[in-house]
Amino acid sequence: MIDQKPSISIRLRDRQAQKALEHIVLSAGRYRTSSSKERPDLLIVELTDNFEAEFSQIESLLQNNAIGEVFVTAAQHDTALLRQAMRVGAKEFLSLPIDEIEVNNALDAFQKRRKHATVNEQAAHNGKIIHMMGAKGGVGTTTVAVNLAMMLAELKNAGSIAMVDLNTVFGEIPLFLSVKPNYHWGQIAKNMNRLDTTFLLNAMAKHTSGLHILPSPSYLNGHPPATPQMMEQLLTAMKKTFDYIIVDAGLSLEGPALKTIEMSDQVILISLLNLPCLNNTRNLLKSMIGLGTVQEGQIRIVINRYLKNADISLKEAEESIRKEIFWNIPNDYKTSMSAINRGVPLYEVSPRANISKSMAGFTDTLISGGKRKAPKKSWRLFGR
Numbered sequence: 001m002i003d004q005k006p007s008i009s010i011r012l013r014d015r016q017a018q019k020a021l022e023h024i025v026l027s028a029g030r031y032r033t034s035s036s037k038e039r040p041d042l043l044i045v046e047l048t049d050n051f052e053a054e055f056s057q058i059e060s061l062l063q064n065n066a067i068g069e070v071f072v073t074a075a076q077h078d079t080a081l082l083r084q085a086m087r088v089g090a091k092e093f094l095s096l097p098i099d100e101i102e103v104n105n106a107l108d109a110f111q112k113r114r115k116h117a118t119v120n121e122q123a124a125h126n127g128k129i130i131h132m133m134g135a136k137g138g139v140g141t142t143t144v145a146v147n148l149a150m151m152l153a154e155l156k157n158a159g160s161i162a163m164v165d166l167n168t169v170f171g172e173i174p175l176f177l178s179v180k181p182n183y184h185w186g187q188i189a190k191n192m193n194r195l196d197t198t199f200l201l202n203a204m205a206k207h208t209s210g211l212h213i214l215p216s217p218s219y220l221n222g223h224p225p226a227t228p229q230m231m232e233q234l235l236t237a238m239k240k241t242f243d244y245i246i247v248d249a250g251l252s253l254e255g256p257a258l259k260t261i262e263m264s265d266q267v268i269l270i271s272l273l274n275l276p277c278l279n280n281t282r283n284l285l286k287s288m289i290g291l292g293t294v295q296e297g298q299i300r301i302v303i304n305r306y307l308k309n310a311d312i313s314l315k316e317a318e319e320s321i322r323k324e325i326f327w328n329i330p331n332d333y334k335t336s337m338s339a340i341n342r343g344v345p346l347y348e349v350s351p352r353a354n355i356s357k358s359m360a361g362f363t364d365t366l367i368s369g370g371k372r373k374a375p376k377k378s379w380r381l382f383g384r
């Protein structure tokens, strides 16, 4: 089970006081104490004589979003200290010795603020779903999906970004980004009735870029397969929480993937300039449009591993698939492999490599809504 109760970290100096406060906090059953590795939703900390340093620590923890809220407590009780505490962002000043009524009132207010924030967040978003799929295995779907998501996460104005891995058994997003997720969508599926912003944000793994990741379960571990209904509920909740949801669907064209295609704003079909891939691309286009799950105009073709002097030109490819190619990403095995092996995005391996610049241009063009333009302008965004 995923625990959605707010987590609280308590740091008082006196053991007796610590125990007393823990007892009050936990007795209502609405909160849990946070583990050392997670971000506490609330930190309750006692100020010492060294309060100047503690205030600046609190301020930086809040600024980095490493904690949700802070309550401070102190044996001394002067208004200057209290005022300074409020200035650095503490929400409450609890007196010592601990007063149960005061603590409970403060916790009620904390709970109210959380509810309010959640509702506001939900109202603020109507996320776009970008469904990424490959014409064949190994064409680079995960590479392009992960790098698109990372670039969006780096763009300040793109908002909050999530990635969902639909590749059961062989999901690789955590590997590409060196994150260790606690939960996957199989477990979230069992908690559908609790699906809201707070729940999702707690359950998803967070990359340092701010990207939120929902990896896939492995059938081999006995998790039931996803259903289209489950995908619909999950994506509906995600749309309320994030601005962009990037789905790495790989080769999947089963019920859940068809559902995400249907809910997508854009479908990115990744292919290579060779006959089998172009053949598959043509057939996939026909099937998707034929099924009526997606409109032709929502599908964008991306040629990966592009080589200028290839046997087949972009123009010939366009004629064979009877659709315009939206973007091409140059062949660069060295940079792409190094990115995978180091678990970092392409621009971190080599910001000046053509493959990184091309990914930046692709990201920029995709979210600016449309027509590909001269890629030069967008380079400056990521060129370092």
Ligand SMILES: Nc1ncnc2c1ncn2[C@@H]1O[C@H](COP(=O)(O)OP(=O)(O)O)[C@@H](O)[C@H]1O
Binding pocket: 134, 136, 137, 138, 139, 140, 141, 142, 143, 144, 250, 304, 305, 306, 329, 330, 331, 332, 333, 334, 336, 337, 340, 355
């Ligand atoms: N533009 C590129 N140039 C060269 N190699 C690439 C490129 N994009 C991806 N690759 C390589 O292709 C392989 C498969 O990539 P991956 O993203 O896992 O594909 P998929 O998700 O479609 O199976 C990896 O070894 C990756 O480094």
Ligand SMILES: [Mg+2]
Binding pocket: 141, 142, 143, 167, 172, 250
């Ligand atoms: Mg993949």
